[in-house]
Amino acid sequence: MANLKSSKKDIRRTERRKERNAQxxxxxxxxARNLLKAIKSGNKEEALGFxxxxxxxxxxxxxxxxxxxxxxxxxxxxxxxxxxxxxxxAA
Numbered sequence: 001m002a003n004l005k006s007s008k009k010d011i012r013r014t015e016r017r018k019e020r021n022a023q024x025x026x027x028x029x030x031x032a033r034n035l036l037k038a039i040k041s042g043n044k045e046e047a048l049g050f051x052x053x054x055x056x057x058x059x060x061x062x063x064x065x066x067x068x069x070x071x072x073x074x075x076x077x078x079x080x081x082x083x084x085x086x087x088x089x090a091a
Contacts, residue, residue, distance in 0.1 A: 021066055028057050028067075035079060044086045051079055 002008045031054040038047035058072035 024057070024061055024066055028054070028061060031057055032075070032079070036082075039082050039086060042086055044083065047083050047086065051083055054079065 002011055031050055035047055035050040035054055038050055055076045058067070058075055061067045062069040062072035
């Protein structure tokens with residue numbers, strides 16, 4: 001256990017940040033899961049809606065250094081490629 005007042009404050013701050021980061025990561029995973037469901041069902045309009053939300057959350061997470069910028073770019077590129085292949089798989 002920390003003895004210094006500043007160390008105790010650091011622990012409290014870290015806990016708050018950890019909780020917020022966990023919520024943000026969960027939100028990103030939820031959008032990704034919903035997007036994949038829309039892609040599997042073949043609903044391109046719904047997929048594009050979820051893609052907009054997902055890409056926005058990924059950019060915000062990268063901006064706050066929750067995830068690396070290139071990680072966010074890679075996830076967006078892979079999801080965009082999957083969306084672009086929705087109609088091609090059926091044709």
